[in-house]
Amino acid sequence: MDNRSASLHSDIDTVLNNYDYDFAEVEIAVLGNGHINNTYKLTTPEVEFVLQQINHDVFPKTAELSSNAQKINLHLQRQKNIGNYPLSIPQQILSKTGETYSKVGTNYWRLMEFISNSYTLEEVESPEQAALVANAFAEFSCTLSDFPVEELAVIIEDFHDISFRMRQLNEAVENDLQDRLSSCQTLVNFCLDQQDFINHVIDISKKLPLHVTHNDTKINNLLFTEGDTPCAVIDLDTCMPGLLMHDFGDMVRTCCSNLAEDDTNIDAMIIKLDIFSALIQSYQNAFGTKMSALEKDSLIVGTKSVPFSLGTRFLTDYLNGDSYFQVSREKHNLDRAFNQIQLFILLCEAEPELIKLAMQA
Structure with a gap:
């Protein structure tokens, strides 16, 4: 030893x-x-x-x-x-x-x-499985809908605050600590040009009620039992007052792209619309009348804002010298940033279809 x-x-x-x-x-x-x-x-x-x-x-x-x-x-x-x-x-x-x-x-x-005979999964493999994932996370927040959120501490300040993330990016651009701006100027310009979208996120966020949200709604934060049936929500470290659109957006981000978040082959990226359909219909149905019409509309906004915000965070960290996210290769954070912004672009392009699928719930 x-x-x-x-x-x-x-x-x-x-x-x-x-x-x-x-x-x-x-x-x-x-x-x-x-x-x-x-x-x-x-x-x-x-x-x-x-x-x-x-x-x-x-x-x-x-x-x-x-x-x-x-x-x-x-x-x-x-x-x-x-x-x-x-x-x-x-x-x-x-x-x-x-x-x-x-x-x-x-x-x-x-x-x-420890829940005996339980296990985790790393990837959603079918619409049926996606529906189970969305239902489990929805059951979690829905059951907590009458919990007084003010009793919970905010574990990470400004975690989903898009204004804060853009201020961080602007500061990183202005300082350019590692002399890396020239290698990503086009991506920086694209992010800074999304002010209309950013304003829309800010506006709708002010109108939405706070829930107890998980804030890390990946499939591997569920436990499964035999037959790949979800049996528990785990990893409550980031649970705090939040908006449903961010929990749903993170599910879409991690389930609906055909590529890992650091895959550089972004021209091959597609949105798995069958997975998205299963996620949004199951999530909305689990909440039923406990989700307002505005909150339902916000789910599509969250679908786009979560990868956009994370993309800007990766880009900020790249400019600052990779001081937050762990990296395993040169330009790893920049690759992640390009990947997540490409996902944002594809989701924006697919928005009419996403809205149509959401209305089928």
């Missing part, structure tokens, strides 16, 4: 001492492929757990993060107990002192229930 592994096991042993369970015999295995938090599966002779080390560089509000998750889980459990929520809720395990997290040195950890 190398020094790093020994230190990790020592930290985990210290964390587990904070809980009222017998961890004398425990197997530890890496769980999932997340890029932010370190997550492990713990197996004892009696029970299985998930142990997660929260990345407090990305999530400095670690106490608020676990508090948000606790409030959400307890509300969902109450609704499940009276038959109003169909999915499982992996609860956080409280420490001996009643805390939702444990701190060892400068690191924050939390222990959670």
Whole structure:
């Protein structure tokens, strides 16, 4: 065992001492492929757990993060107990002192229930599967529609604020810290020229009600059971007050392109309209009358604004020297930016068809 592994096991042993369970015999295995938090599966002779080390560089509000998750889980459990929520809720395990997290040195950890025989998927493979994904995330926010959102902390300030993202881009362009502007001037100009769209996003955002939103609605943030049936929504780190259009837009962004978000072959990009149709119809139907007409209209806006905003964030990070998103090759963030802006362009071009599909719900 190398020094790093020994230190990790020592930290985990210290964390587990904070809980009222017998961890004398425990197997530890890496769980999932997340890029932010370190997550492990713990197996004892009696029970299985998930142990997660929260990345407090990305999530400095670690106490608020676990508090948000606790409030959400307890509300969902109450609704499940009276038959109003169909999915499982992996609860956080409280420490001996009643805390939702444990701190060892400068690191924050939390222990959670593990749902036996569950697994994650990385890609939506059919319209039927897309409908299940949209329904699960919609059930999550819909069941929380009567939760007082003001009780949740904002974990990442201005996360979906398009004005903030454009200010960041303008600042990066003005400073040009890495002398990279000349290599992406055309893309920068295109983004800055979208002011009419940006104004529309700002205007509609002011009129929409806040919900408890997940803010990372990828398929791999669902657990599935046999038959690829969703059984739980997981990874509540970014749950906070937000708009439904952003949750839906992120689903479309991650499910409806035929390319990975860093694929450079953007001329081959297409929108999977059959997947989009399944997503929007299932999402709207799950909410029923709890979604207003304006919120339904906003879903199409979110479909476009999420890849546009993320594209500008990738572009900003490229100009600033790749200080936020992890990169594995030269111009990786620029490739991502081109990819996401191409997705935005295709979604704008397809908007009449998207609206027609949305009206079929």
